[in-house]
Amino acid sequence: MSPSPAAADSAFLKAARGEPVPHTPVWFMRQAGRSLPEYLKVREGVGMLESCMDPDLVVEITMQPVRRYGVDAAIFFSDIVLPLKAVGVDLDIVPGVGPVVASPVRTLQDVAAIPDLTPDHVGFITEAVRGLVGELGATPLIGFAGAPFTVASYLVEGGPSKEHAKTKAMMFGAPEVWDALMRKIAGIASAYLQVQVEAGASAVQLFDSWAGALTPADYAEHVMPHSARVLADAGALGVPRIHFGVGTTNLLGLMGDAGADVVGIDWRTPLERGIELVGDHAVQGNLDPTLVFAPTEVMTARAAQVIEAGRAAKGHIFNLGHGVIPSTDPDQLARLTEFVQGYPLS
C-alpha cells in the first residue's frame, strides 16, 4: 500500500507541500493521551508499551482526538522507544517518568547487541496503520520515529535526563562508539518509518526533542548526518517529512537543511523568527501549550498571532510548540481547533 490517496488533497498535506490551503490545518502533538478521559478509560490496567503493541487499542486511541476535535491529521499512537522494545531491548515506559532502559549502552559490544529492525519485528504496527488508514478516510495519518540523538539519550543515560551528560560524553570522548550507535538507531528509525509509510501513513515526523542540548557545530558534526539519512530514506518513500525539536532556535536552519519539508518550531522561538531561520521550508507550530489554561479569548488572540505570522512561511501547519500538557481541558482544544480552522485565510 502507498500513502493514502484519499488524504492527498487534505489541508495538512497541501500545507506540508507548500501549496495553497482551504484553511490553516491544525493538529496537536500528544493529542492522544492523558488529557482525554476516553484515553484514561481504555488504558485502565493496560501498560503503555502493551497498549502500543495492541493494534485495536492503537486504532482506538489514535482516533479519539480525531473524533473529538476534527483535527486535520492523526498521529500514530506509539512511542519513540517502541521500535527498540520491538527488536528486544529491555526497557519499560514508567508512568510519570518516561522510558527506562535496563542496561544502558556504553560500548561497541552493547551497540552490536541491538538487532536491526525488520518488518517482522513490528507486524502489529503494519496491522494498526492499515486499520487506521481505513477508518481515517480523507484525514492523513502522521507516522513518526525518534531521531538518533534523542533516542540515544535514553539508551545511554538509561532513562530521562536533563543534561544528557553521559550521552554527550560518549559523543565527545568515544566517537567510534557514538558513530556506531547513531548508525544503528538511524537504521532502526528508517526501517520503522518505512513500515508505517508502506502501510499507509501520509507523512512522517522525526522527533529530535532533546537536540536543543547541542551547539550548532556539534549538531552539524555528530548528529545531523544521521538524522539526514533517516529523512532522506523517508523522502524516497514520497511523503512529506516534519522535523521537530525543543529549544532549537540555534539549530532551525540546520534542521531544515537535514532534509525536512516542514520544520517544527517550539513556542520559545517567535514564529516570525523561526520562519526566517528555516528559509524555504514549511513550518509547524507554535502556540505555547500553557495558553490553553488561559481564558479562551486570550488563547485565541495568541493563536491568531501565530496564524498571521505563519502566512510568511512557504506553508504553515498550526500546532502547539510542544506536546499537550496532561491536565489540559479538552474543551479548550476543541475551541482552539474550531478557531484555527475557521480563521479567515487573509
Ligand code: CP3
Ligand atoms: O499523540 C501523540 O503525539 C502520539 C503519541 C506519542 C507518545 N510519545 C505517547 C506517549 C508520541 C509522538 C511520543 C513521542 C515521544 N516519546 C517523544 C518525542 C515527543 C516529545 O514530547 O518531545 C519523547 C521524548 C518520548 C519519550 C517519552 N515517552 C516521555 C518523555 C514520556 C512521558 C513520561 C510521563 O509519563 O510523563 C513517554 C510516555 C508516553 N508516551 C505517554 C504517552 C501518551 C504517557 C504514558 C501514559 O499515558 O501512560
